[in-house]
Structures are given as structure tokens and as C-alpha cells.
Amino acid sequence: MALNPSIMQAVEKLDYRVTVGDVAAQAGLEVNVAEKELLALASEAGGHLQVAQTGDILYQFPKHFRAVLRNKYWRLRLKEWWERVWRVLFYLIRISFGIILLLSIFIIFATIFIILTSVNRDNNNRGGRSGGGSIIFFPRFLWGPDLFWFFDPNYGRYQQRRQHRRSSSSENKMNFLESVFSFLFGDGNPNANLEERRWQAIATTIRNNKGAVVAEQIAPYLDELGEGYSQEFEDYMLPVLSRFNGRPEVSPDGQIVYHFPELQVSAQQQNQQSVAAYLRESPWRFSEASSGQLSLAAGLGGVNIVGGLFLGYLLRDGASQLGGLVAFTASIYWLLIGYGIAFLAVPLGRYFWIKWRNQKIEARNERRQKRAIALNQADSELQKKLTFANQFAAQNTISGEDIAYTTETDLIEQESQRSAQIDAEWRRRLEEGN
Template sequence: MAAISTCFFFTVRPTNTQSIVFSRKSFVLKPSRIHSQGLRYRSKRRSSVNFVRASGLVESDNVPSDVRKRAMEAVDALGKRVTVGDVASKAGLQLTQAQKALQALASDTNGFLEVSDEGDVLYVFPKDYRSNLTAKSFRMKIEPLLEKAKLAGEYLVRVSFGTALIASIVIVYTTIIAILSSRSEEDNRGRRGRSYDSGFSFYLSPTDLFWYWDPYYYRRRRVREESGGMNFIESVFSFVFGDGDPNQEIEEERWKLIGKYISSNGGVVAAEELAPFLDVETPNKTDDESYILPVLLRFDGQPEVDEEGNILYRFPSLQRTAAPQRSVRKEYVGKRWTDWVGQVERFLQEKKLQFSKTSSSERALVIGLGGLNLFGVIVLGTMLKNMTVSPSNFISFVSEIFPLLQIYAGSFFTIPLIRWFLVRKRNGEIERRNRAREQYARALERPNVSLRRKLLSARDMAQRTFIGQERIVYSTDKDLYEQDYDAQQWEQRFREIEKSE
């Protein structure tokens, strides 16, 4: 393998507004690996470490919040000394996303870079890098507040829709009573008494209507949700609109599983090994492996052909790590293979959608009140059309907002009906995808002769390289003259190795 032993001048460019310049007097590097890490080298010597940044600029603010959070979680989980491949596989990020996030975080938190004897670039972060970043970034300070405001706004919509049902019932039946009373003053008291003493009752806590006066209501509501409870106001919204998509974060989970599986298997896999995590609805009966293309693009993979003509896929960036792991052992190919390697899930399983999380009694109460409201709106509409007396101010006001009451009463049952059909359709699709992934997973547990030989070939080609401190030949955290002495010692050892060969 070609190597270069000379003086290099490197420029790491995390963003357009900053650069990290450092030099190395003498060590072996692979130019291809340098370019893959975003480094540029020149045969030129430099004797200083120079950080160039725009004043007051926080580079991490230019990274999407989701990418930054996932990268930081991966950094914490991997011990704060990572490669780009480590973060990409752990967080399920694209290599370019992981690299940009690491460069920005290192720039903002006084992190430093290490370069191995083969040109691998490692990012090392201090223990308090999170607090350093939060102190600098106004965006990170307000993000928790914005998230709380978003959750509070969403909950406000939920309780408002439920409260509207109670308000609609009160307005509709109060108007009906007012119209009847205007027709006959003699029957007013009797009708009013019968209206309010009809025996109908339902449970409605005052705190459900006035939740915004209670500063601890939101916290108690979350406790109820975790224990499976739901108050009446929330159950109305749940019945009409549902409770959200349980697979909202399925893509993030998918890429985390794929990245973990590839790295655990030494960076070389067969297409059949990744099928249990992808959306291949029916087991492939042909040699078409185009479904693996998104994985190659995300983790910079490349196809390779083994001695037997099998097509395998290598991911070089996921083969080099700063986190020591167990070696890949080919005798585990077959049953329980995925259970042994890194405890990776057997296959990606989507959750089925629920029509509503409400209990049967809560649903019956909501349907009953919705039906009562719809019946009242129909009756009121007829009465407003046949009015012969001059309406009062209240009745005139109700006449003006009556179209809104009709829309609310009609959508109360129309939306759930449409949603019921959509939920059934989507659950059927989810079940088919889950069944196909499980079939691929079972095929890996009990592979036929052809697939077993393919898996064994992939394990033979696997390579997992741990980059320890003994392989670091340059660090931006050390003085250049100190590293010059280390470099001379390393170069002497390298020459001895060359002579022995």
C-alpha cells in the first residue's frame, strides 16, 4: 500500500467561516483517507496551530438541531473520542452530516483533532463540552423553551377541541330552550326544568376546562398518559383525530440499526443482511439488489466481488473506530448471528396504528355526547328556519355562528370515519412490510448453502481497526516541538520495519 513519509501542511475546513491549520513533520499517511476526511495536504512545513473564526459565531447553530442532538448523543455514548464513522453508525447519520456536526462541535467546545499513522482523523471532546456549547449558543438555550411552548400549544389545541364539544352542546340546547320560551311563556319554566332535570350526567372535572390556571397541570397530564389514563377533554380529540403516528421516528431507528449492524460486522455485508431493515416488501427471487442503494449513499459504501463471484458491500468509513469492539467471528454465521453481534435487533418492526387510545367507556361517552350535539344542531337548524317571532340578541348571535356549529357537529363523525378506513389500509401495509422483513431475518438465521457461503465470505473480508493512542502521530492539543520528537522516534521505528522487510 502506498504511503508518504514527508512534511505536510493540513487545512481542516469545518465551515466557510473557520479553518483549523496544523502541521506534521513526518509520518505515514494515505492520501485517499486524507481526502475522505476533508483534509488537504501540501508539501510545506508550518510551526503553529491557528484557529480562524468569525468573532462571536457559533458554528453549531448552523447544524440542524436534530443532527446536532444525535451527534452529541453518539459522542457521549462512545466516550467523547470518535471518528466520523463511529458517529455516523451510532446516530444513523449520513457521513457528511456527522462530519459537519463534529467539526462544528469541536470548534465551539475547545475540542481537538488527532491524526493516526494512516491518516485517520479523530475528534476528541472535553468532559464539559456540552456546558461550554450551551454557554455560547443562544439557540441551544432557547430550544428547550421552544419545545415546551410547542408541546403546550399542541395540548392547548387538544383541550380546546374537547372543550368546544361542551360549549357547542350548551349553546345549541340553550338556544333551543330560548326559542321555545319565546313561543310560549307559560311553558318556559316547565320546559326549562325538564331540560335540566332530564337525568343525563357525565363526569367533567373543572380542572379539565381551566387547566391553564394550574401551573402543574401539564406535568400531571404526562403522568396520566404514561400510566394509560386520559381525561374526558383529551379523549374527545383522541377519538376524532387520533394520537399521532407511533412510527414517527422509524427512519432514525432504521438507520441506527443499519449503521450498528454494518459496523458490528466489520464493515462488509451482503445485501440480504440489510434487507430485514429496509422496505423490501417481498423476498427477492432475483439478483436485483437495488434496494441497498440508499445504504451505499448514506454510509459511502462500495460493491466488491469475492473470489466466488458474490457481490458484497464494503463501508470503509465504518471499519475504523476509536471505540474497541469484539472481533468478527465467522463461526457465528447463521442462527443467532444478529443476536450475538452487538445485540442488534433481528429486523425493523413498525408499530400498527391505533384508531384511538381511549378506553371503551371513554369512547362510548364521547360518541354519546357527539351524537347529542349533532341531534341538537339538526333540531336547532329546523327551528331557526321556521321562526316566526323576532329573535333576541342571543338567538341572532347563534344564527350567525350556526354554520360553524354545523361544521363542528358534522366533522365530529366524518373525520373519524375517514380515519378509520385509512388506519385499516395503513396497518395492512405495515403488516406486509413487517412480514417481509421477518422472512429475510429468518433466512439469515437458517441460511441455505449459497447464502451461508456468501455470509462467510463477507466475514472473511471484514476488517475492524481500532485506533488507539499508540497510533496517534499528531494532535492539535499538543505543542508542535513536543510532537516533533515523537515523530522522529516514530520515523526511526518505521525505517527499522522497512529494513526488516
Template structure:
């Protein structure tokens, strides 16, 4: 059910505003979703929205959706309206949660500062010796804290900094937030910039397969997959021929998921090499150039790159304000705890809460820093492996020509998807373009 809902959201995002004519393959490439998942959901969406159908002479179906499809579905379905409303409510609640950490920090600093100032004044009237120095110290610290709080509130309403990353189905850049949300950013980060990596991967793979007219070799797709680094004969004791065999075997092992995703078929050549055919992506017309020209012009895909995770998107002034407020809260809580122990249990409780909250705000970013470094190291390693596969394919370009040549020849022999239309629901039955 969750996968079905995710697929429906992806379809509405793609088709919701502009509509247009789409085949199942086109939608699968654009959304990065598997063909077997897209096909039934696309048909259901076509039925629900009253889309038009165009059937080619080879049985290929094209769905024609009207513009403003999302509005049409919202008008027909109360469930979609409720889902959209709940999403807006959750977005507001999440914004309140993000701001609450900063609000608690500012409120605690102001409250404990006032309590410390009042206790300082009480001590001034109770003890004359060193009272002026104490009052001056407390007053000066309180004035500085007030200045910081005023600056924080000014930043909250007028100045923004980069904030969280968008959700996996969004493409907009990170939003800008103010100081209160920056506290959450420093504590928990701003989300994973690679959360839509799988969607991007399958979009890149689908586009590459379509560009290669539905027939590829595994070595050309390896820079888009998560494979370990390829063997290099110059770095080990293996020979050149065994290096190529090992690399081919390693790349072939990563092709199973691609075959399942785009309904592909493996083909074995007379030389025992594996080629991968995707009939649904084989659509282009026959070109005049020879198979040899194709093989010489082809190369591996550009590697898929993951973005480095930023520790926080709070700007420098916000990080400095955060550090000052947290350290001030820690020092003021300790001072309030020391002065209020013989006076009031309520003041002791406030001091303990402020002390615990300040320690939490210091410990969480420090603990997250270690995990952040490990995550970025893993991202760097995966990027390096994909780049090595692209470099390996370029280095062994001549050795791969024979496989690419076989792929080009097989490409010419595959049945092609026809553009000829034999039936469409856009016309009456008597005016259908049927060849009698």
C-alpha cells in the same frame, strides 16, 4: 439548510449532555445519518465547542467533547437560545391547538344546552298543554349533560390517557393527556409511531456492519431493507439454483443506498458473487478463529419491524364521553334550530354552527378510519416481506456459506483502523506521543 439543521439537532442530542470521545463512524451509526453528512457537521461542532482532537497513526480522527456540551453552546450562541425558546413556544401553541377542539365541543354543548333549556321554559309559559313533559325532558337532558361536562373537567385535571407519539428525534414513550386533548386524538390520531423508522433502520444497519467487521453479503442485510418478498422455488416454477440467483440479484439491488450511506465498496469474488466492504467500519482485531468458523456462525440480521398505528390513544371512558357529547351536540343543535327559526337569526347561527361542528366531529374519524386501515395493512405487508427475507436466509443457509466464507476471508485482508495515537490537542506539542 433543513438537512443541516436536522443533523445539528441529532448531534446535540447525542453529544449534548455526556460528550465523550467519538469518531465520525461512531456518530454516523449512533444517529443513523450518512457519513458524508456527519463528517463536516461534526468538524464544525468540534470547532464551535473547542473540542479536543486525537489523531491515530492511520489518520483516523477522534473528537473529544466536554460534558454539558449543549449548555456550553447555548451560552455562546444567541441563535441556539432563540431556537430553543421558539421550540418551547411552539410546543405550548401546539398544546393549545390540541385542546381547542375539546374546548369548543364542551363550550358548544353547554351553551346550546342552556339555550334549549331557556327556550323550553319559554314554551312552558307560552303553552300549557304538554309543557310539563317538555320541561321534564329538557331538564333531564340538561342534568345528564352537566354530569358529563363535570366528568370531562374532572378527567382533564386528574386523569390522563396515552397521547401523541414523540417527535422523530425523541425516544420517550407517548405522553399522557386528558380529555380535551383526546378530542384531537380521536379526530386526527396521535402521530406516526414509525416516524423515526429511517433512523432506526440506519442504526441497525450500521451496528450490523460493525458486528460483521465491515464486510457483508446482501442477503444478510435484506431483512433490514424495503425489498419485495424473495422468490421461493417451492411456490413457483423456478428451480432451486435460479431461485437463489434471483434472490441474490434482488438483494443486491437494494444495497446501493447502504453503500452511499456508509461509504462502502462492492467487491466481486472469483465465483462472480458480490460482497460489500465498508472500510470505515473495519476496526476489530484479528480473531484466532478461522474463516470457516466465521462463515458457519454467521446469519442474516433480525428483521426491522414497524409498529402498528393506533387509531387513537384515548381511553374507553374518553371515547364514550366524546361520542355522547357529539351526539348530544347534534341533537341539541337540531332542536335549537327548530325552535329558533321564527325567533332569532343569532340563535339560528349558533344552532347551525353547532350542527356543522358535530357533523365534522362525526365525519373526520370515519374518514380517517379508512386511511388508517390501509396504512396498517401496508405496514403488515412490509413487516411480512422483511420476515420472509430472514426466513429465506435461514432456509438457504447452506447455499450462502460459500459467499459468507469469501466475506470472512476478505475481512481478514482489509487494512484495519489503528488504535495507536500520534497526536492529540490535549497535550502540548513537546509531549505528543510521536514515535521519533
């Protein structure tokens, strides 16, 4: 069966001995999902169950459980192999857009050179010696300011001089071909793991408060709290209760607090963990490439369009009849022009989309920040709720001495060890009494 990578990572971070609450808090998963996945992982990876005298269950995993799974299932080995292959393929895809751009520019201007050379030759043949030849003139704006040095053998030293002028703190390791992809499509969603961060922060907040919280402590990590009765009756807490098996508790004054017994049990001593005051989304960036790389990419895109338009003017006069490269370029002319237009249109559209998206993100961040400030400036009513919640706060750490049964050893052997421990405890008490 398919095993959850988040569960395996959580087990490793928690030193291979965990409770369901430990894993649910670490991975930000629903308690029921974490329990189901832990059972599956223990079954497949040779883990063991430990039952405490309180009835709580722990899971003990071997430190090499990933190797056990790899040896057991060819699908996991295939997945790891594909991840390595995909990294190479995706890199090739990223640099292909820059290669296509340079190839398009080369085809366009090589075709222009062939056409103008042919026209000049015809003019010389008709004009005879009196013509004295003619000069092929290419306006500099067609080539752009940096096109010639880009193909120059000393381009590497030129680029080094430019990079040397940058401050060391803003040094960019992205090469030009990668920067073209970044200019077109950006560098991915900065909030791809937002939901994972959200639930991890909520679970950490609950654990820091020993399993008992009020809604105002959770609100800074949520998006929308609803309006009217939905917000007044704290309906936004329902997903949190469902995810971590919590239950509401009502005070004599009618105030509601939330109790999470599953998150009060741990296999290790739980200290206060740092958690952000509120969930902050990162704004989207247009590109991680340097300003020089972006300017160069945009400039080459402009060169591609201007050169394509000039080539179209030459092809209208029947130059495509020259054959060879000219005929080939004429057959893909609209493809070259379309690529050039899309090369600038896509980033332009993405720029305005990012501005609109960041406005939404900033508005959500401001709302969550205001809730965190309101929590820090708690009024008397909120203080009463926090005091009532403390009545349900508890922390139960299960040590090796608390284990009543484990699947690691035979039951008879466990009973024998248990009897020996009881006898030793009675002798110790008798000695202390004497």
C-alpha cells in the same frame, strides 16, 4: 451555522470521543454527512482532532460542549426557549377541541331552554288560569346518558369509581379534554423515526459483522428490493454503499459481498450489539384514550348534532326574533352544526384510513420477516458468500497510545512526549533482552 442535533446526541452517547464511523453508525447518517457535521461541531464547540499512526482521525469533545454552544449562540438559547413554549401552546391547542365541543353543547341546549321557556310562558298567558302551566320536557336522548353528571359537582368521584374498575395495567392518564383531541386526530405517527431506526439497524448489522456483509443480511431492513435484474444484481444495496462509503468485493465464483472500511474503525472497543432480526413497523392506533373516554367523546358529538337539529326545528318557527342568546345562536347555527358533523366525520374517515394503512404496514413487515427467516436458513450458496465476506472482516480500535498527533497540545510538546515514549519502549526491550 445550524448544528445537527443527531450528531450531538451521538457524541454524548459515545462518551465524547468518536470516529466518523462511530457517529455514522450511532445516528444512522451518511458517512460524508457525519464527517462534515463532526468538523463543524468540533470547530464550534471547542473539540479536538486526534490523528492515529494509521492515519485515522478521531474527534475529542469536552463534556460541557452544549453549554459552550449555548453561551456562544443566542439562536440555540432561543430554540430551547421556543421548545418549552411550544409544549405549552400545543397542550392548549389539544384541549381546545374539547372545550369547543362542550361550549357548543352548552350554547345549543341553553338556547333550546330559553326558546321552550318562552313558548311555555306565552301559552300560559293565553290559557290563563285554566291552563295550569305546563312542563318543559326534554327527551333524555337529546342530552345523552352522561351529560347531566358531567356538569355535576360529584363528577370527580364518579370518574374515580369508573377508573377504579379498570385494570391497573390499562390505566390511562389522559384527561377528558386531551382524549377529545386524541379521538379526532389520534396521537401521532408511531413510525415517525422509522428511517432513523432503519439506518441504525443497518449500521449495527455491519459493525456486528466487522464491516463486511452480504446483501441478504441487509435485506430484512429495507422495503422494496426491486424485481428482475434489479433484485438479481442487488441494486438495492447502492443506497447503503453510498451512505456508509462501502464498496463491493467479488469472489472468484462471481459472488458479491460488501466491505465498509469506515465502519471498521472505532474509538472504543466494539462488542456485539443487539439488533432486531428485521425492521418492524408499528401499526397505527386509532387512539391512546380509553374506551370509556372514546365513547364519551363520540356520545357528546352525537348530542351536539341531535341538539343542533332540534334547535334548527325551533328556529324555523321564528324563535330567533327573541334576541339575546337566541339571536346569537341563530347567527352561528350552521357553524355549530358543521362542527358537530365534522366532529364525527373526521374520526370515522380516519378509522378506515388507519385500517388501510395497517394492511400495507403488515404486508411490508411480512416481507421483511420472510427475508430474515431465509437468512437464518441459509443454503450452501449463501454460506459461501458469508465465508467470503469474513475475509474482509476487521475491527480497528484506536486507543490513546495509537495517537500520533492531537490539536489539544502544542506540536513541540507532543514530539517531546513521543520521544520520551520511544525511549521508554527501547529501555523496556533492552531490559527484557538482558
